[in-house]
Amino acid sequence: MALPSMTRPSQTMRVRPWKSLSSSLKYSFCMLQLGSAAGARHYSSLSAVASPASPAAPVVEYFRKDYRQPPYSVRKIDLNFDLDEAETLVTATNTVFPTGEAGEDLVLDGEEVNLVDVYVDGRKLNSHDDYKIEGDKLTIFGSVLQAVDSKKGFELKTVVKISPEKNLALSGLYKSGSSDLLCTQCEAMGYRRITYSLDRPDVLSVYRVRLEADRAKYPILLSNGNLVDQGVVEGTDKHWAVWEDPFPKPSYLFALVAGDLGFIRDTYTTKSGRTVQLGIYSDKENVDKLDHAMYSLKESMKWDEDTFNLECDLDVYNVVATNDFNMGAMENKGLNIFNSAYVLADSKTATDTDYERILGVIGHEYFHNWSGNRVTVRDWFQLTLKEGLTVFRDQWFSADKTSAAVKRIEDVRALRSRQFAEDAGPMAHPIRPESYISMDNFYTATVYSKGAEIIGVYKTILGTEGFKKGLALYFELFDGQAVTCDDFRQAMADANNVDLSAMDRWYTQAGTPVVEVTPSYDEATQRLTLDVRQHTPSTPGQPADDKRPVVIPLVTGLLHPLTGEELHASKLLLLTEQSQQFVFENVPVQPVVSTLREFSAPVHLTVTGQTDAELVTMMAHDTDAFNQWDAGNRYFTKLLVDYVAQSSSGDSLAPLPDRFVDAIATILQNAIQQVQSCAADGGKDLSLLAYALSIPDEMTLLTQLPVPLNIDALHHARGHMRLALVTRFQREWEQLYRLLAPTSSTYVFSPAEVGRRKLRNLCLSFLTALPLTPATRALVVDLPREQYFASAGTSMTDALAAVAALVDLPSNDVPEREEVLQHFYEAACTPTKNALVLNKWFAIQATADVATIFDDLRRLQQHPDFILSNPNRARSLLSTFSSLNLHHFHRPDGSGYRFMADNILALDAINPQVAARMLSCFALWKKFDGNRKLLMEEELRRIAAAPKLSPDSFEVVGRYLK
Numbered sequence: 001m002a003l004p005s006m007t008r009p010s011q012t013m014r015v016r017p018w019k020s021l022s023s024s025l026k027y028s029f030c031m032l033q034l035g036s037a038a039g040a041r042h043y044s045s046l047s048a049v050a051s052p053a054s055p056a057a058p059v060v061e062y063f064r065k066d067y068r069q070p071p072y073s074v075r076k077i078d079l080n081f082d083l084d085e086a087e088t089l090v091t092a093t094n095t096v097f098p099t100g101e102a103g104e105d106l107v108l109d110g111e112e113v114n115l116v117d118v119y120v121d122g123r124k125l126n127s128h129d130d131y132k133i134e135g136d137k138l139t140i141f142g143s144v145l146q147a148v149d150s151k152k153g154f155e156l157k158t159v160v161k162i163s164p165e166k167n168l169a170l171s172g173l174y175k176s177g178s179s180d181l182l183c184t185q186c187e188a189m190g191y192r193r194i195t196y197s198l199d200r201p202d203v204l205s206v207y208r209v210r211l212e213a214d215r216a217k218y219p220i221l222l223s224n225g226n227l228v229d230q231g232v233v234e235g236t237d238k239h240w241a242v243w244e245d246p247f248p249k250p251s252y253l254f255a256l257v258a259g260d261l262g263f264i265r266d267t268y269t270t271k272s273g274r275t276v277q278l279g280i281y282s283d284k285e286n287v288d289k290l291d292h293a294m295y296s297l298k299e300s301m302k303w304d305e306d307t308f309n310l311e312c313d314l315d316v317y318n319v320v321a322t323n324d325f326n327m328g329a330m331e332n333k334g335l336n337i338f339n340s341a342y343v344l345a346d347s348k349t350a351t352d353t354d355y356e357r358i359l360g361v362i363g364h365e366y367f368h369n370w371s372g373n374r375v376t377v378r379d380w381f382q383l384t385l386k387e388g389l390t391v392f393r394d395q396w397f398s399a400d401k402t403s404a405a406v407k408r409i410e411d412v413r414a415l416r417s418r419q420f421a422e423d424a425g426p427m428a429h430p431i432r433p434e435s436y437i438s439m440d441n442f443y444t445a446t447v448y449s450k451g452a453e454i455i456g457v458y459k460t461i462l463g464t465e466g467f468k469k470g471l472a473l474y475f476e477l478f479d480g481q482a483v484t485c486d487d488f489r490q491a492m493a494d495a496n497n498v499d500l501s502a503m504d505r506w507y508t509q510a511g512t513p514v515v516e517v518t519p520s521y522d523e524a525t526q527r528l529t530l531d532v533r534q535h536t537p538s539t540p541g542q543p544a545d546d547k548r549p550v551v552i553p554l555v556t557g558l559l560h561p562l563t564g565e566e567l568h569a570s571k572l573l574l575l576t577e578q579s580q581q582f583v584f585e586n587v588p589v590q591p592v593v594s595t596l597r598e599f600s601a602p603v604h605l606t607v608t609g610q611t612d613a614e615l616v617t618m619m620a621h622d623t624d625a626f627n628q629w630d631a632g633n634r635y636f637t638k639l640l641v642d643y644v645a646q647s648s649s650g651d652s653l654a655p656l657p658d659r660f661v662d663a664i665a666t667i668l669q670n671a672i673q674q675v676q677s678c679a680a681d682g683g684k685d686l687s688l689l690a691y692a693l694s695i696p697d698e699m700t701l702l703t704q705l706p707v708p709l710n711i712d713a714l715h716h717a718r719g720h721m722r723l724a725l726v727t728r729f730q731r732e733w734e735q736l737y738r739l740l741a742p743t744s745s746t747y748v749f750s751p752a753e754v755g756r757r758k759l760r761n762l763c764l765s766f767l768t769a770l771p772l773t774p775a776t777r778a779l780v781v782d783l784p785r786e787q788y789f790a791s792a793g794t795s796m797t798d799a800l801a802a803v804a805a806l807v808d809l810p811s812n813d814v815p816e817r818e819e820v821l822q823h824f825y826e827a828a829c830t831p832t833k834n835a836l837v838l839n840k841w842f843a844i845q846a847t848a849d850v851a852t853i854f855d856d857l858r859r860l861q862q863h864p865d866f867i868l869s870n871p872n873r874a875r876s877l878l879s880t881f882s883s884l885n886l887h888h889f890h891r892p893d894g895s896g897y898r899f900m901a902d903n904i905l906a907l908d909a910i911n912p913q914v915a916a917r918m919l920s921c922f923a924l925w926k927k928f929d930g931n932r933k934l935l936m937e938e939e940l941r942r943i944a945a946a947p948k949l950s951p952d953s954f955e956v957v958g959r960y961l962k
Contacts, residue, residue: 002364064434065434075206076095076206077094079092086163090160110138110192110196113162170911172191176325177323180217181283183256184256186252201251202250204481209244210241211256215232220281222257224255245334257281262281262286265278268297271309276314280293282320283321289350292350297317303363304366317334324870325872329342331368341872342358344836351796360394392459412626418449424537426960430446432508440913446510473492489501502576509548513552513603515601516534518608519609527587528590530582532580540959564617565621594622632663639660641701645706647716648713656728665732671693675739686755687755701714726766757798761797761798765801785820793827808849847881
C-alpha cells in the first residue's frame with residue numbers, strides 16, 4: 001500500500017525562507033493487528049497522561065512478543081454481495097479447519113456490521129447457547145465445534161448487513177463521495193467492517209466472490225482474480241458477476257468495486273507468452289487522463305520480469321481510481337484501488353511531480369503482487385517486510401525509468417525531511433514496531449522509507465547480483481506463506497552464504513544513527529586512516545546506552561584537494577562496531593574524503609575537520625552525483641545553522657562567505673553555458689543543477705538545529721540567504737530563466753524537459769523573491785503572471801509554479817494575485833469540476849505567507865468545494881498549511897495550533913485515520929522555545945480530553961504527551 005503524498009502541490013522549488021520546500025515524499029503519511037486475545041494488553045499508562053476522558057472504543061495495546069498462531073484456518077471463502085449504497089447484504093461461507101485441538105472458541109472480528117444469521121455446517125446457531133457478541137467480537141463457543149472433524153473441517157456461514165453510505169471512515173466497503181461508486185479498503189483491518197472474520201494477515205484463503213447489483217447504477221462489477229461468470233437476474237433490474245482468485249490471500253487483500261465507470265483496456269504479453277488483460281477505470285469524465293497510468297503499469301510489468309524474473313500470475317489485472325481514499329493506493333490482488341491523484345494525469349491538470357509519482361505508485365502496487373501478496377506478512381508488526389521492500393523496488397524502477405541520480409537525491413531529501421524528524425520525535429519506533437494500539441498509526445515514513453533504506457543496505461553489502469539471489473530464494477522458499485522480517489534476512493544470508501544476524505538491530509532499534517568520520521593523513525607513509533565511530537541517540541523507551549552498533553556500509557572515495565581528481569575509487573567500508581579504523585595506502589596527498597556515497601545508509605554523517613574548501617571541491621568534482629549535491633546541501637545547512645545562532649543571539653547576520661558565493665556563481669555559469677550549448681543529455685543535469693541551487697527546506701533544517709528550536713531565527717536566516725542570493729545573482733537568474741523558455745507549447749514528460757522546467761521555475765522563484773518595488777514589479781508580478789497565462793491549459797507544472805510565485809503577495813497591492821487565483825479556479829471547474837486541480841487550488845493558498853492567512857483559511861473552509869470528509873481535500877488545506885507554512889503555523893500567539901487542533905477534533909469524528917496523521921504537526925512540540933511549547937501542549941491536552949476520541953488519535957496524542 002502506498003502512502004498519500006504530503007508535499008506541496010507543485011515541484012517548484014521556492015526559496016522564500018518561510019516555505020518548507022519539502023521534496024516529494026513519494027508516499028508521505030501513513031497506516032495493523034495481532035488478531036488474538038493473547039496479543040492484547042490494556043494500555044493504562046497512556047490514559048494516565050492523556051486525560052481522564054475515555055476514547056470511543058476500549059484501548060488495547062498489542063505486542064509482537066505475544067504473537068501466537070490462530071486456532072483456526074480458513075482455506076476457502078465464498079462471498080455473496082447484494083449491493084446497495086444504503087444497505088448491502090453480505091453472505092460469507094467459510095471453510096474452516098482447526099489448527100490445534102478441536103473445541104476451542106472461534107473468535108471473529110467485526111465492526112459496524114449487523115448480524116442477521118450464523119450457521120455451522122448448515123445448522124442455525126442460537127445466540128444464547130451457541131455464540132455471543134461482545135463489542136467488536138463474535139465468539140462461537142467451542143462446545144459447538146467440539147465434534148468437528150479436523151481433517152474435514154466445517155462450514156461457517158454468516159449473514160450480515162452493512163451501510164456503505166454511512167461509512168465515512170473509508171475503511172471496509174464504502175460509498176465514494178457524491179458518486180455512486182462503491183469500493184473497499186481492507187488494509188489493515190477493514191475487512192472486519194464487511195463481515196465477521198478472522199481478520200489477520202496470517203490467515204490465507206482462496207476467495208470466490210459473487211456480486212449482485214442494479215444494472216443501471218452499477219454496470220461495472222469487479223473483484224479480485226479472474227471473471228469466471230456473469231449474467232442478469234431474471235425478472236429484475238439487477239445483474240451479477242462471479243470472480244475467483246486462485247491464489248490464497250489474507251483478508252486485507254480482498255477488494256470489490258461497483259459503479260458506473262469509464263475505462264481503457266490493453267494487454268500485456270509476459271516473457272512466457274501468457275496474455276494478461278489490463279483495465280484502468282475512473283469516472284467517465286477522466287478517461288482521457290488514464291494513458292500515463294497504463295504506460296506505467298506495462299513498464300512495471302516488464303521491469304519486474306527483466307530485473308527479477310517475476311511475471312504477472314493472473315489473466316486479468318485491473319486498476320480503479322477513486323477520489324475518496326485514505327491512502328495513496330492499495331495492492332489488492334488483481335484489483336488495485338488507487339487514490340485518483342496517483343492515476344489521473346494530463347498536461348493541463350498534472351505536474352511533472354504528479355507524473356513521476358504515478359509512475360512510482362503504479363509500480364509500487366504492481367510490485368506488491370510478489371512482495372506482499374504472493375509472500376505476505378505473518379503479523380502487522382512485520383509491515384516493513386512488504387512495504388520497505390516494495391518501496392525499495394519502486395525506487396529502483398523509477399530510477400531506471402528517469403534519472404538514477406535525481407531520484408536518489410529526491411528520495412533522501414524526503415527521508416531527511418520527514419523520517420529523520422519522526423526518528424527525533426515522540427513517535428520514534430523501529431522499522432518493525434514492538435507494540436501498537438492502532439496499527440493505522442504505524443503506516444509511517446519509518447516503516448516505509450527507512451525500511452526501504454535498510455533493504456538498500458542489504459543490496460550494498462551483498463552487491464546487485466547477491467541481492468537478486470537472495471530475493472529469488474526468498475520468493476522460492478515462502479511463496480504462498482505469511483512470514484517475518486527474520487525469514488527475509490535469513491534468505492538473504494543463505495543465498496549468499498554470509499552471516500547477517502547483526503542486521504536485526506536495524507529492526508529493533510529506533511532513531512537515526514550518527515556516524516563520525518575523523519581522517520588523519522601521514523605524509524611520510526602516504527597513508528590515510530579513517531577513525532569511524534557510531535552511536536544512536538535515545539528514543540522513547542530506548543536509552544542510548546542500551547543501543548548496540550548497527551551494520552553501516554560506508555561507500556567511500558578519495559578526491560585530490562586541488563584538481564578534484566579521484567585518487568581512490570569507491571570502496572565499501574563496513575562499520576559493524578561502535579568504533580573502527582579503515583586504512584587507505586598509497587595516497588599521494590591529503591585527500592578530500594567523500595564517504596556515504598549514494599547515501600549508502602540512513603544516518604547522520606559528520607566528517608571531523610571538513611573545511612569549506614573541501615565541500616566546494618566535492619561540489620565541483622565529486623564523481624558520485626549524490627555526494628556532489630550533498631556537499632552543497634551541507635554547505636547551505638552549515639551557513640544556515642550559523643545564521644540561526646547569530647539571529648538567536650540578536651546579532652546581525654554576516655554576509656555570505658566569498659567561497660560560498662563563488663561556488664554558487666560557478667554552478668550558475670555552468671548552467672548558463674550548458675543551456676547555451678544545448679547539451680543533448682542536459683535534462684538530467686539540469687535537475688541536478690536545480691537541486692544544487694536550492695536552499696534546504698525548513699523541516700529538514702529543524703532536525704539540524706539545537707534545542708530549543710527557534711523558528712523565528714530560522715525564518716530570518718533563510719530570508720537573509722535568499723535575499724543575498726537573489727540580489728547578488730539577479731542578472732544570472734534572469735538570463736537562465738529566459739534561456740530555459742519552452743520552444744514548444746506541447747508538453748513532454750521526459751528527463752530533459754522535467755529538468756528544464758525544474759530549473760526554470762527555480763529561477764522564477766528566486767526572481768519573485770525580490771522585494772516588491774516599482775522597479776522590481778516587472779519581475780515580481782508581471783513575470784509570473786505572464787508565465788501563468790502562457791502555460792495555463794498546456795503545462796500545469798509551469799502554471800502552478802507561477803501561482804506559487806504570486807500567492808505570497810498581498811492582494812490589496814497586487815490585484816494580479818486574485819486574478820490568477822480566480823482564473824485557476826474557473827479552469828478547474830471547466831467543463832466540470834476537476835477534484836485534483838481543486839485540491840491544488842486549496843493547497844497553494846494554504847502555503848501563502850500573508851498577514852491574512854487565517855482569515856483566508858477560514859474563508860476557504862467555508863467554500864462550497866471544501867469537503868472535510870474527503871481525505872484529499874482535507875489534506876490539501878490543513879496538512880499543507882501545518883507542514884509547508886511553518887512560519888504561520890508556529891505564530892507566537894498559538895493561532896496556528898488552535899486552528900489545527902479544532903480541525904483535527906472535527907475530523908477525528910469522521911475519519912480517525914486521517915485525523916491521527918494530522919497530529920504529526922505537533923510531533924516536535926517539546927523541542928520548541930518556551931511559549932510555543934506551552935501553547936502546543938495546551939492544544940494537545942485539549943485534544944486528549946475530548947470525549948469519544950478515537951483510539952487512533954488517543955494513541956498518538958498519548959505518546960506525544962508521555
